Amino acid sequence: MNTKTKVLLAEDEISLGMIIQESLESRDFEVVLCSNGEIAWEKYKTSKPEILVLDVMMPKKDGFTLAEEIRKIDPFTPIIFLTSKGQTEDVVKGFGQGGNDYIRKPFSMEELIVRIKAQLSRKQLKTQQSDWLELGKFEFHPTRQLLKFGTTESPLTARESQLLQILLENCNDITDRSLILNQIWGADDFFNARSMDVFITKLRKKLQDDPEIQILNIRGYGYKLVC
Structure with missing residues:
Protein backbone atom coordinates (compact mmCIF):
# COMPACT_ATOMS: atom_id res chain seq x y z
CA MET A 1 0.00 0.00 0.00
CA ASN A 2 1.37 3.40 -1.01
CA THR A 3 1.77 5.58 2.10
CA LYS A 4 3.91 8.30 0.56
CA THR A 5 2.80 11.89 1.06
CA LYS A 6 1.72 13.39 -2.27
CA VAL A 7 3.10 16.86 -3.05
CA LEU A 8 1.89 18.95 -5.97
CA LEU A 9 4.84 21.10 -7.07
CA ALA A 10 4.28 23.94 -9.56
CA GLU A 11 7.55 25.48 -10.76
CA ASP A 12 8.20 26.94 -14.23
CA GLU A 13 12.00 26.82 -13.89
CA ILE A 14 12.38 23.27 -15.16
CA SER A 15 15.84 22.63 -13.70
CA LEU A 16 14.82 23.90 -10.26
CA GLY A 17 11.59 21.93 -10.39
CA MET A 18 13.47 18.72 -11.14
CA ILE A 19 15.96 19.35 -8.33
CA ILE A 20 13.14 19.88 -5.86
CA GLN A 21 11.29 16.82 -7.16
CA GLU A 22 14.34 14.57 -6.86
CA SER A 23 15.15 15.87 -3.38
CA LEU A 24 11.61 15.29 -2.11
CA GLU A 25 11.34 11.87 -3.72
CA SER A 26 14.61 10.89 -2.02
CA ARG A 27 12.84 11.68 1.27
CA ASP A 28 9.97 9.36 0.37
CA PHE A 29 7.50 11.96 -0.93
CA GLU A 30 5.50 11.41 -4.10
CA VAL A 31 5.79 14.51 -6.30
CA VAL A 32 3.53 15.70 -9.12
CA LEU A 33 5.60 18.31 -11.00
CA CYS A 34 3.85 20.96 -13.13
CA SER A 35 5.48 23.64 -15.27
CA ASN A 36 2.72 26.26 -15.12
CA GLY A 37 -0.36 27.22 -13.16
CA GLU A 38 -2.92 25.87 -15.61
CA ILE A 39 -1.39 22.40 -15.60
CA ALA A 40 -1.15 22.57 -11.81
CA TRP A 41 -4.87 23.43 -11.56
CA GLU A 42 -5.82 20.38 -13.64
CA LYS A 43 -3.42 18.10 -11.75
CA TYR A 44 -4.73 19.38 -8.43
CA LYS A 45 -8.26 18.29 -9.36
CA THR A 46 -7.18 14.78 -10.34
CA SER A 47 -4.21 13.95 -8.07
CA LYS A 48 -5.62 14.94 -4.66
CA PRO A 49 -2.31 16.15 -3.14
CA GLU A 50 -1.79 16.44 0.62
CA ILE A 51 0.23 19.64 0.26
CA LEU A 52 0.96 22.15 -2.54
CA VAL A 53 4.24 23.96 -3.23
CA LEU A 54 3.56 26.78 -5.70
CA ASP A 55 5.93 29.15 -7.42
CA VAL A 56 4.40 32.63 -7.46
CA MET A 57 5.63 33.85 -10.87
CA MET A 58 4.40 31.28 -13.40
CA PRO A 59 3.06 31.57 -16.96
CA LYS A 60 -0.65 31.13 -17.80
CA LYS A 61 -1.70 31.20 -14.14
CA ASP A 62 0.43 32.61 -11.32
CA GLY A 63 0.68 30.99 -7.90
CA PHE A 64 -1.49 33.56 -6.12
CA THR A 65 -4.32 33.14 -8.63
CA LEU A 66 -4.03 29.36 -8.46
CA ALA A 67 -4.16 29.41 -4.65
CA GLU A 68 -7.20 31.68 -4.70
CA GLU A 69 -9.05 29.25 -6.99
CA ILE A 70 -8.08 26.25 -4.88
CA ARG A 71 -9.23 27.95 -1.68
CA LYS A 72 -12.74 28.39 -3.14
CA ILE A 73 -13.19 24.62 -3.02
CA ASP A 74 -10.54 23.50 -0.54
CA PRO A 75 -9.85 25.52 2.61
CA PHE A 76 -7.64 22.91 4.26
CA THR A 77 -4.81 21.56 2.04
CA PRO A 78 -1.61 23.42 3.03
CA ILE A 79 -0.06 25.75 0.44
CA ILE A 80 3.57 26.88 0.50
CA PHE A 81 4.61 29.67 -1.88
CA LEU A 82 8.06 29.81 -3.48
CA THR A 83 9.13 33.21 -4.72
CA SER A 84 12.00 35.58 -5.38
CA LYS A 85 9.70 38.47 -4.42
CA GLY A 86 10.51 39.60 -0.92
CA GLN A 87 8.48 42.76 -0.35
CA THR A 88 6.26 42.79 2.73
CA GLU A 89 3.17 43.48 0.62
CA ASP A 90 3.88 40.35 -1.45
CA VAL A 91 4.12 38.22 1.69
CA VAL A 92 0.89 39.71 3.04
CA LYS A 93 -0.82 39.08 -0.30
CA GLY A 94 0.36 35.47 -0.29
CA PHE A 95 -1.19 34.79 3.11
CA GLY A 96 -4.29 36.69 2.06
CA GLN A 97 -4.69 34.37 -0.93
CA GLY A 98 -4.78 31.36 1.35
CA GLY A 99 -1.10 30.48 1.67
CA ASN A 100 0.17 28.79 4.82
CA ASP A 101 3.87 29.54 4.37
CA TYR A 102 6.16 31.61 2.16
CA ILE A 103 9.75 30.73 1.20
CA ARG A 104 12.01 33.20 -0.55
CA LYS A 105 14.42 32.05 -3.25
CA PRO A 106 17.16 31.00 -3.03
CA PHE A 107 16.42 28.46 -0.31
CA SER A 108 17.92 25.22 0.95
CA MET A 109 16.16 21.92 0.37
CA GLU A 110 16.42 21.21 4.09
CA GLU A 111 14.44 24.37 4.80
CA LEU A 112 11.73 23.38 2.33
CA ILE A 113 11.47 19.86 3.74
CA VAL A 114 11.25 21.15 7.33
CA ARG A 115 8.49 23.56 6.34
CA ILE A 116 6.57 20.89 4.44
CA LYS A 117 6.70 18.58 7.46
CA ALA A 118 5.61 21.43 9.76
CA GLN A 119 2.57 22.14 7.58
CA LEU A 120 1.63 18.47 7.43
CA SER A 121 1.91 18.23 11.23
CA ARG A 122 -0.25 21.32 11.56
CA LYS A 123 -2.84 19.83 9.23
CA GLN A 124 -2.94 16.67 11.34
CA LEU A 125 -3.35 18.65 14.55
CA LYS A 126 -6.24 20.63 13.08
CA THR A 127 -8.17 17.41 12.67
CA GLN A 128 -7.79 16.90 16.42
Missing part, protein backbone atom coordinates in the same frame (compact mmCIF):
# COMPACT_ATOMS: atom_id res chain seq x y z
CA GLN A 129 -8.91 20.36 17.51
CA SER A 130 -12.05 19.01 19.13
CA ASP A 131 -9.78 17.21 21.60
CA TRP A 132 -7.44 18.23 24.39
CA LEU A 133 -3.76 18.16 23.34
CA GLU A 134 -1.03 17.11 25.77
CA LEU A 135 1.54 19.75 26.68
CA GLY A 136 3.74 18.44 29.46
CA LYS A 137 1.59 18.44 32.62
CA PHE A 138 -0.86 20.76 30.88
CA GLU A 139 -3.63 20.07 28.43
CA PHE A 140 -4.40 22.56 25.65
CA HIS A 141 -7.66 22.98 23.75
CA PRO A 142 -7.02 25.14 20.64
CA THR A 143 -10.66 25.60 19.66
CA ARG A 144 -11.91 26.48 23.14
CA GLN A 145 -8.73 28.50 23.82
CA LEU A 146 -8.10 26.86 27.18
CA LEU A 147 -5.13 25.60 29.17
CA LYS A 148 -5.82 22.98 31.84
CA PHE A 149 -3.50 22.12 34.72
CA GLY A 150 -4.99 19.35 36.83
CA THR A 151 -8.60 20.41 37.29
CA THR A 152 -7.89 24.13 36.81
CA GLU A 153 -8.78 25.67 33.43
CA SER A 154 -7.26 28.99 32.33
CA PRO A 155 -8.55 30.97 29.34
CA LEU A 156 -6.24 32.10 26.55
CA THR A 157 -6.75 34.99 24.19
CA ALA A 158 -7.17 34.14 20.50
CA ARG A 159 -3.64 35.30 19.74
CA GLU A 160 -2.13 33.40 22.68
CA SER A 161 -3.92 30.27 21.50
CA GLN A 162 -2.72 30.70 17.91
CA LEU A 163 0.85 31.26 19.06
CA LEU A 164 0.86 28.29 21.42
CA GLN A 165 -0.62 26.03 18.74
CA ILE A 166 2.11 26.92 16.23
CA LEU A 167 4.82 26.33 18.83
CA LEU A 168 3.24 23.01 19.84
CA GLU A 169 3.04 21.86 16.23
CA ASN A 170 6.81 22.32 16.06
CA CYS A 171 7.48 21.07 19.60
CA ASN A 172 11.23 20.57 20.30
CA ASP A 173 12.06 22.12 16.91
CA ILE A 174 12.79 25.74 16.06
CA THR A 175 9.77 27.68 14.84
CA ASP A 176 10.78 30.37 12.36
CA ARG A 177 10.14 33.86 13.74
CA SER A 178 8.95 35.27 10.41
CA LEU A 179 6.55 32.35 9.93
CA ILE A 180 4.81 33.18 13.23
CA LEU A 181 4.69 36.89 12.47
CA ASN A 182 3.24 36.45 9.00
CA GLN A 183 0.67 33.85 10.02
CA ILE A 184 -0.62 35.60 13.14
CA TRP A 185 0.22 39.29 12.75
CA GLY A 186 0.18 39.45 8.94
CA ALA A 187 3.62 41.04 8.53
CA ASP A 188 7.19 40.55 9.69
CA ASP A 189 8.20 43.97 10.99
CA PHE A 190 9.73 45.52 14.11
CA PHE A 191 6.49 46.54 15.82
CA ASN A 192 4.81 43.16 15.31
CA ALA A 193 7.98 41.44 16.52
CA ARG A 194 7.84 43.44 19.76
CA SER A 195 4.18 42.49 20.17
CA MET A 196 5.04 38.82 19.65
CA ASP A 197 7.74 39.02 22.34
CA VAL A 198 5.09 40.28 24.78
CA PHE A 199 2.84 37.32 23.98
CA ILE A 200 5.74 34.88 24.38
CA THR A 201 6.33 36.32 27.87
CA LYS A 202 2.63 35.88 28.71
CA LEU A 203 2.70 32.24 27.59
CA ARG A 204 5.82 31.54 29.65
CA LYS A 205 4.03 32.82 32.77
CA LYS A 206 0.95 30.71 32.04
CA LEU A 207 3.08 27.58 31.60
CA GLN A 208 5.38 28.13 34.59
CA ASP A 209 3.61 25.52 36.75
CA ASP A 210 5.43 22.86 34.72
CA PRO A 211 9.20 23.52 34.96
CA GLU A 212 9.82 20.94 32.21
CA ILE A 213 8.21 23.29 29.67
CA GLN A 214 10.34 26.09 28.24
CA ILE A 215 9.94 28.53 25.37
CA LEU A 216 13.48 29.29 24.25
CA ASN A 217 14.49 32.31 22.21
CA ILE A 218 16.86 31.06 19.47
CA ARG A 219 18.62 34.26 18.50
CA GLY A 220 18.45 35.02 14.80
CA TYR A 221 16.00 32.19 14.08
CA GLY A 222 12.91 32.08 16.24
CA TYR A 223 11.54 30.13 19.19
CA LYS A 224 11.63 26.57 20.41
CA LEU A 225 8.98 25.02 22.67
CA VAL A 226 10.81 22.43 24.75
CA CYS A 227 8.50 19.88 26.32
Whole structure:
Protein backbone atom coordinates (compact mmCIF):
# COMPACT_ATOMS: atom_id res chain seq x y z
CA MET A 1 0.00 0.00 0.00
CA ASN A 2 1.37 3.40 -1.01
CA THR A 3 1.77 5.58 2.10
CA LYS A 4 3.91 8.30 0.56
CA THR A 5 2.80 11.89 1.06
CA LYS A 6 1.72 13.39 -2.27
CA VAL A 7 3.10 16.86 -3.05
CA LEU A 8 1.89 18.95 -5.97
CA LEU A 9 4.84 21.10 -7.07
CA ALA A 10 4.28 23.94 -9.56
CA GLU A 11 7.55 25.48 -10.76
CA ASP A 12 8.20 26.94 -14.23
CA GLU A 13 12.00 26.82 -13.89
CA ILE A 14 12.38 23.27 -15.16
CA SER A 15 15.84 22.63 -13.70
CA LEU A 16 14.82 23.90 -10.26
CA GLY A 17 11.59 21.93 -10.39
CA MET A 18 13.47 18.72 -11.14
CA ILE A 19 15.96 19.35 -8.33
CA ILE A 20 13.14 19.88 -5.86
CA GLN A 21 11.29 16.82 -7.16
CA GLU A 22 14.34 14.57 -6.86
CA SER A 23 15.15 15.87 -3.38
CA LEU A 24 11.61 15.29 -2.11
CA GLU A 25 11.34 11.87 -3.72
CA SER A 26 14.61 10.89 -2.02
CA ARG A 27 12.84 11.68 1.27
CA ASP A 28 9.97 9.36 0.37
CA PHE A 29 7.50 11.96 -0.93
CA GLU A 30 5.50 11.41 -4.10
CA VAL A 31 5.79 14.51 -6.30
CA VAL A 32 3.53 15.70 -9.12
CA LEU A 33 5.60 18.31 -11.00
CA CYS A 34 3.85 20.96 -13.13
CA SER A 35 5.48 23.64 -15.27
CA ASN A 36 2.72 26.26 -15.12
CA GLY A 37 -0.36 27.22 -13.16
CA GLU A 38 -2.92 25.87 -15.61
CA ILE A 39 -1.39 22.40 -15.60
CA ALA A 40 -1.15 22.57 -11.81
CA TRP A 41 -4.87 23.43 -11.56
CA GLU A 42 -5.82 20.38 -13.64
CA LYS A 43 -3.42 18.10 -11.75
CA TYR A 44 -4.73 19.38 -8.43
CA LYS A 45 -8.26 18.29 -9.36
CA THR A 46 -7.18 14.78 -10.34
CA SER A 47 -4.21 13.95 -8.07
CA LYS A 48 -5.62 14.94 -4.66
CA PRO A 49 -2.31 16.15 -3.14
CA GLU A 50 -1.79 16.44 0.62
CA ILE A 51 0.23 19.64 0.26
CA LEU A 52 0.96 22.15 -2.54
CA VAL A 53 4.24 23.96 -3.23
CA LEU A 54 3.56 26.78 -5.70
CA ASP A 55 5.93 29.15 -7.42
CA VAL A 56 4.40 32.63 -7.46
CA MET A 57 5.63 33.85 -10.87
CA MET A 58 4.40 31.28 -13.40
CA PRO A 59 3.06 31.57 -16.96
CA LYS A 60 -0.65 31.13 -17.80
CA LYS A 61 -1.70 31.20 -14.14
CA ASP A 62 0.43 32.61 -11.32
CA GLY A 63 0.68 30.99 -7.90
CA PHE A 64 -1.49 33.56 -6.12
CA THR A 65 -4.32 33.14 -8.63
CA LEU A 66 -4.03 29.36 -8.46
CA ALA A 67 -4.16 29.41 -4.65
CA GLU A 68 -7.20 31.68 -4.70
CA GLU A 69 -9.05 29.25 -6.99
CA ILE A 70 -8.08 26.25 -4.88
CA ARG A 71 -9.23 27.95 -1.68
CA LYS A 72 -12.74 28.39 -3.14
CA ILE A 73 -13.19 24.62 -3.02
CA ASP A 74 -10.54 23.50 -0.54
CA PRO A 75 -9.85 25.52 2.61
CA PHE A 76 -7.64 22.91 4.26
CA THR A 77 -4.81 21.56 2.04
CA PRO A 78 -1.61 23.42 3.03
CA ILE A 79 -0.06 25.75 0.44
CA ILE A 80 3.57 26.88 0.50
CA PHE A 81 4.61 29.67 -1.88
CA LEU A 82 8.06 29.81 -3.48
CA THR A 83 9.13 33.21 -4.72
CA SER A 84 12.00 35.58 -5.38
CA LYS A 85 9.70 38.47 -4.42
CA GLY A 86 10.51 39.60 -0.92
CA GLN A 87 8.48 42.76 -0.35
CA THR A 88 6.26 42.79 2.73
CA GLU A 89 3.17 43.48 0.62
CA ASP A 90 3.88 40.35 -1.45
CA VAL A 91 4.12 38.22 1.69
CA VAL A 92 0.89 39.71 3.04
CA LYS A 93 -0.82 39.08 -0.30
CA GLY A 94 0.36 35.47 -0.29
CA PHE A 95 -1.19 34.79 3.11
CA GLY A 96 -4.29 36.69 2.06
CA GLN A 97 -4.69 34.37 -0.93
CA GLY A 98 -4.78 31.36 1.35
CA GLY A 99 -1.10 30.48 1.67
CA ASN A 100 0.17 28.79 4.82
CA ASP A 101 3.87 29.54 4.37
CA TYR A 102 6.16 31.61 2.16
CA ILE A 103 9.75 30.73 1.20
CA ARG A 104 12.01 33.20 -0.55
CA LYS A 105 14.42 32.05 -3.25
CA PRO A 106 17.16 31.00 -3.03
CA PHE A 107 16.42 28.46 -0.31
CA SER A 108 17.92 25.22 0.95
CA MET A 109 16.16 21.92 0.37
CA GLU A 110 16.42 21.21 4.09
CA GLU A 111 14.44 24.37 4.80
CA LEU A 112 11.73 23.38 2.33
CA ILE A 113 11.47 19.86 3.74
CA VAL A 114 11.25 21.15 7.33
CA ARG A 115 8.49 23.56 6.34
CA ILE A 116 6.57 20.89 4.44
CA LYS A 117 6.70 18.58 7.46
CA ALA A 118 5.61 21.43 9.76
CA GLN A 119 2.57 22.14 7.58
CA LEU A 120 1.63 18.47 7.43
CA SER A 121 1.91 18.23 11.23
CA ARG A 122 -0.25 21.32 11.56
CA LYS A 123 -2.84 19.83 9.23
CA GLN A 124 -2.94 16.67 11.34
CA LEU A 125 -3.35 18.65 14.55
CA LYS A 126 -6.24 20.63 13.08
CA THR A 127 -8.17 17.41 12.67
CA GLN A 128 -7.79 16.90 16.42
CA GLN A 129 -8.91 20.36 17.51
CA SER A 130 -12.05 19.01 19.13
CA ASP A 131 -9.78 17.21 21.60
CA TRP A 132 -7.44 18.23 24.39
CA LEU A 133 -3.76 18.16 23.34
CA GLU A 134 -1.03 17.11 25.77
CA LEU A 135 1.54 19.75 26.68
CA GLY A 136 3.74 18.44 29.46
CA LYS A 137 1.59 18.44 32.62
CA PHE A 138 -0.86 20.76 30.88
CA GLU A 139 -3.63 20.07 28.43
CA PHE A 140 -4.40 22.56 25.65
CA HIS A 141 -7.66 22.98 23.75
CA PRO A 142 -7.02 25.14 20.64
CA THR A 143 -10.66 25.60 19.66
CA ARG A 144 -11.91 26.48 23.14
CA GLN A 145 -8.73 28.50 23.82
CA LEU A 146 -8.10 26.86 27.18
CA LEU A 147 -5.13 25.60 29.17
CA LYS A 148 -5.82 22.98 31.84
CA PHE A 149 -3.50 22.12 34.72
CA GLY A 150 -4.99 19.35 36.83
CA THR A 151 -8.60 20.41 37.29
CA THR A 152 -7.89 24.13 36.81
CA GLU A 153 -8.78 25.67 33.43
CA SER A 154 -7.26 28.99 32.33
CA PRO A 155 -8.55 30.97 29.34
CA LEU A 156 -6.24 32.10 26.55
CA THR A 157 -6.75 34.99 24.19
CA ALA A 158 -7.17 34.14 20.50
CA ARG A 159 -3.64 35.30 19.74
CA GLU A 160 -2.13 33.40 22.68
CA SER A 161 -3.92 30.27 21.50
CA GLN A 162 -2.72 30.70 17.91
CA LEU A 163 0.85 31.26 19.06
CA LEU A 164 0.86 28.29 21.42
CA GLN A 165 -0.62 26.03 18.74
CA ILE A 166 2.11 26.92 16.23
CA LEU A 167 4.82 26.33 18.83
CA LEU A 168 3.24 23.01 19.84
CA GLU A 169 3.04 21.86 16.23
CA ASN A 170 6.81 22.32 16.06
CA CYS A 171 7.48 21.07 19.60
CA ASN A 172 11.23 20.57 20.30
CA ASP A 173 12.06 22.12 16.91
CA ILE A 174 12.79 25.74 16.06
CA THR A 175 9.77 27.68 14.84
CA ASP A 176 10.78 30.37 12.36
CA ARG A 177 10.14 33.86 13.74
CA SER A 178 8.95 35.27 10.41
CA LEU A 179 6.55 32.35 9.93
CA ILE A 180 4.81 33.18 13.23
CA LEU A 181 4.69 36.89 12.47
CA ASN A 182 3.24 36.45 9.00
CA GLN A 183 0.67 33.85 10.02
CA ILE A 184 -0.62 35.60 13.14
CA TRP A 185 0.22 39.29 12.75
CA GLY A 186 0.18 39.45 8.94
CA ALA A 187 3.62 41.04 8.53
CA ASP A 188 7.19 40.55 9.69
CA ASP A 189 8.20 43.97 10.99
CA PHE A 190 9.73 45.52 14.11
CA PHE A 191 6.49 46.54 15.82
CA ASN A 192 4.81 43.16 15.31
CA ALA A 193 7.98 41.44 16.52
CA ARG A 194 7.84 43.44 19.76
CA SER A 195 4.18 42.49 20.17
CA MET A 196 5.04 38.82 19.65
CA ASP A 197 7.74 39.02 22.34
CA VAL A 198 5.09 40.28 24.78
CA PHE A 199 2.84 37.32 23.98
CA ILE A 200 5.74 34.88 24.38
CA THR A 201 6.33 36.32 27.87
CA LYS A 202 2.63 35.88 28.71
CA LEU A 203 2.70 32.24 27.59
CA ARG A 204 5.82 31.54 29.65
CA LYS A 205 4.03 32.82 32.77
CA LYS A 206 0.95 30.71 32.04
CA LEU A 207 3.08 27.58 31.60
CA GLN A 208 5.38 28.13 34.59
CA ASP A 209 3.61 25.52 36.75
CA ASP A 210 5.43 22.86 34.72
CA PRO A 211 9.20 23.52 34.96
CA GLU A 212 9.82 20.94 32.21
CA ILE A 213 8.21 23.29 29.67
CA GLN A 214 10.34 26.09 28.24
CA ILE A 215 9.94 28.53 25.37
CA LEU A 216 13.48 29.29 24.25
CA ASN A 217 14.49 32.31 22.21
CA ILE A 218 16.86 31.06 19.47
CA ARG A 219 18.62 34.26 18.50
CA GLY A 220 18.45 35.02 14.80
CA TYR A 221 16.00 32.19 14.08
CA GLY A 222 12.91 32.08 16.24
CA TYR A 223 11.54 30.13 19.19
CA LYS A 224 11.63 26.57 20.41
CA LEU A 225 8.98 25.02 22.67
CA VAL A 226 10.81 22.43 24.75
CA CYS A 227 8.50 19.88 26.32
